[in-house]
Amino acid sequence: MIAQDKVWMLTLAGIGLVTLAFIYVIANAGKPADSAQVQKSAYAIRRWWFLALVLAGAGVAYATLKPFPIGDQSAQSQTAQIVDAVGRQWSWQLSRSQLKAGVPVQFNVTSADVNHGFAIYGPNDRIVTQVQAMPGFTNRLLYTFTEPGKYRVLCLEYCGVAHHGMAAEFDVVAADDGGRK
Amino acid sequence: MSATLPVDSLYPANEALSRAERIVVNLYVISALVVFVLMMLLGLTMRMGQSTWLEVPPDVFYQVMTAHGAGMVGTIGLASSVVMWFFLRKYVRLSLSIFAANYALFMLGALAILGSVFIGRYAGAWTFLYPLPVHSMGLWSLNAAALFMLGYLLIGVGFLLFYLDAMLAIIRVYGNLGRALGLQWLFGGEIDKSHPKTVVASTMVAITNSIGILAGAVVLVMCLVNIYFPSVGLNALLVKNLTFLFGHMFINASIYMGVIAVYELLPRYSGRPYPISRAFLWSWASSLVMVLIVYPHHLLMDYVMPHWMLVMGQVISYCAGLPVFTVTVYGALTNVYRSGMRWRMPAKLLMLSMFGWAAGIVPAIIDGTISVNRLMHNTQWVPGHFHFYLLLGVLPMVLALMYHVIGERAPSRASDTLTFPLYIFGGLVFVFAFLAAGHMSTPRRFAAHLPQWLAYDRMGAIGAALVITAMLVFTVQIVVGLLRSPGNGHPAHAVG
Numbered sequence: 001m002i003a004q005d006k007v008w009m010l011t012l013a014g015i016g017l018v019t020l021a022f023i024y025v026i027a028n029a030g031k032p033a034d035s036a037q038v039q040k041s042a043y044a045i046r047r048w049w050f051l052a053l054v055l056a057g058a059g060v061a062y063a064t065l066k067p068f069p070i071g072d073q074s075a076q077s078q079t080a081q082i083v084d085a086v087g088r089q090w091s092w093q094l095s096r097s098q099l100k101a102g103v104p105v106q107f108n109v110t111s112a113d114v115n116h117g118f119a120i121y122g123p124n125d126r127i128v129t130q131v132q133a134m135p136g137f138t139n140r141l142l143y144t145f146t147e148p149g150k151y152r153v154l155c156l157e158y159c160g161v162a163h164h165g166m167a168a169e170f171d172v173v174a175a176d177d178g179g180r181k
Numbered sequence: 182m183s184a185t186l187p188v189d190s191l192y193p194a195n196e197a198l199s200r201a202e203r204i205v206v207n208l209y210v211i212s213a214l215v216v217f218v219l220m221m222l223l224g225l226t227m228r229m230g231q232s233t234w235l236e237v238p239p240d241v242f243y244q245v246m247t248a249h250g251a252g253m254v255g256t257i258g259l260a261s262s263v264v265m266w267f268f269l270r271k272y273v274r275l276s277l278s279i280f281a282a283n284y285a286l287f288m289l290g291a292l293a294i295l296g297s298v299f300i301g302r303y304a305g306a307w308t309f310l311y312p313l314p315v316h317s318m319g320l321w322s323l324n325a326a327a328l329f330m331l332g333y334l335l336i337g338v339g340f341l342l343f344y345l346d347a348m349l350a351i352i353r354v355y356g357n358l359g360r361a362l363g364l365q366w367l368f369g370g371e372i373d374k375s376h377p378k379t380v381v382a383s384t385m386v387a388i389t390n391s392i393g394i395l396a397g398a399v400v401l402v403m404c405l406v407n408i409y410f411p412s413v414g415l416n417a418l419l420v421k422n423l424t425f426l427f428g429h430m431f432i433n434a435s436i437y438m439g440v441i442a443v444y445e446l447l448p449r450y451s452g453r454p455y456p457i458s459r460a461f462l463w464s465w466a467s468s469l470v471m472v473l474i475v476y477p478h479h480l481l482m483d484y485v486m487p488h489w490m491l492v493m494g495q496v497i498s499y500c501a502g503l504p505v506f507t508v509t510v511y512g513a514l515t516n517v518y519r520s521g522m523r524w525r526m527p528a529k530l531l532m533l534s535m536f537g538w539a540a541g542i543v544p545a546i547i548d549g550t551i552s553v554n555r556l557m558h559n560t561q562w563v564p565g566h567f568h569f570y571l572l573l574g575v576l577p578m579v580l581a582l583m584y585h586v587i588g589e590r591a592p593s594r595a596s597d598t599l600t601f602p603l604y605i606f607g608g609l610v611f612v613f614a615f616l617a618a619g620h621m622s623t624p625r626r627f628a629a630h631l632p633q634w635l636a637y638d639r640m641g642a643i644g645a646a647l648v649i650t651a652m653l654v655f656t657v658q659i660v661v662g663l664l665r666s667p668g669n670g671h672p673a674h675a676v677g
Contacts, residue, residue: 003556004620005620007547007553007557007620011543015544018536018543025517026517029517032519032521033519035520038519039515042511046507049506049511050503053503053506054503057499057500060499061499064551065496069552070551073485113316114316115417119559125621125622125631125633128556130482130558131482132483136416136417137418137485138485139484139485140484154624156624157310158243158308158310160304160313160317160318161240162239163627164239164624
């Protein structure tokens, strides 16, 4: 299961739980009970609910931030394949059109005019990673492709009337097949 | 199911509207409803265009997108400010003239924005992200971009006047803003149970959205200077920070103003006390800080941002869910549970608003994770979650107040049985179409879609059409109710 599908399932589960809570309360809204007793019970449950959310949030934050998911922006990688990517209304200029799978790639992404979004779509038409392209700044995106195939770059930051047509392609080949283009 | 409700508890005398107040409220409400319907039709146009069910040229699509975004954000702010004004005036003395001035400035600003978009062909999106407004590639003029920004400034000035008046009035009664927020009770002491939740929420909104609007004003003036003096270059990252601080704050302020309707009205329909508590005060005090510093979650894909700010964006996104899940929504559910709830239209809408808010922030919080954002940012996941808590959260809050105000003057009760479920069903179809498309990596803000995305677009278009049908009925009912003579209305409600 790819990451987007996991996120989708997690979201459906979360919304499902919220829905169940509302259904339960609405189904029981019409049978009056002593307010003080209801509030006392609810507040007792809330302490544990609060604690559970804090612990879950802290755990997820730690797990998703360590190691930090964004690469060092100050240094040029010595080992990666380097791709300079420049966005402009409405095209991408890539310094390479073929990359090797299994070897880290460093995309140095910037813009010659307005803000763009540098999103890489895999052979299955799902996003594998992305970063913003901004005038006056260079964002370094580190990514290691695992699957050979044709990849497509789409612009995901609205940049004017032909924004939806701003695309480029590159190939990822198996490590032992690759040569530089 | 609907037992008779005591008139005095449902419509307290201090909420009665004078003739002048009624005129201003009617202007706000009717204008907001009409604009909501029009903006929804623009939204439907976009979904129909993406579905290939309607031919919408790209330049028109992006103009429509710009008008829809600016129109919806502005109008939900306008409508929710009615909620804040309606209830806050019971506790402090607000100026009706300033409230009316806010309306007038909003309308002038809206005219400027509409002129910029539909006459000047401006299509730089509601976020006017620098330097796009000055890089139109010949599609719109610099004057059109400037007119759009001038429209925003007019609207911002109106809101700022409203908030300054509110803060002044609050200080006159409570001494200072800290006491109005109940900060003196955070760490101990006996809480004054009569301290109004409305005052706490209004104070928080007035402080935070004034800061947000000032950030917006700074960036708008910087951009206006850049338009006419291009040699004055701007730092794109700084402008982006200020823009998202402003945008995030403004839209969140509409939720915080709208939720006042829940605090005020829900206990009237449940018949159960809904007292202020230390947890409530903590939730609003912490939200005041969090809403101002959480905005970097819009910039998680700007890797050159200081990384501590990106960590803050993720962590505060998680923390911001706590007050919602453990205080506001939890408190509302507690208030309703086994209360003998009277399910009138306002009560149903308030309950829906709590559901929309709670459910809608689930995908939002998940998207606040950097490693998730890398896959979901600027896909349709984003309009999926924000439409969830705006369409099914904030809009029902303001509709609840509107239905409450018209009371028995509603022309029929058909909404209770037919239109309300239609609104929920259409809304869910509409938002889940966005979320499902987002998880398939469908980009947002694309005039044309790949064939594999069309099924979601069509599902979204159908959902939008259902929502608009329901919204049209709501609008007719509320407008007719408002325009009926107060003499025909609830005896305890309208005066003058």
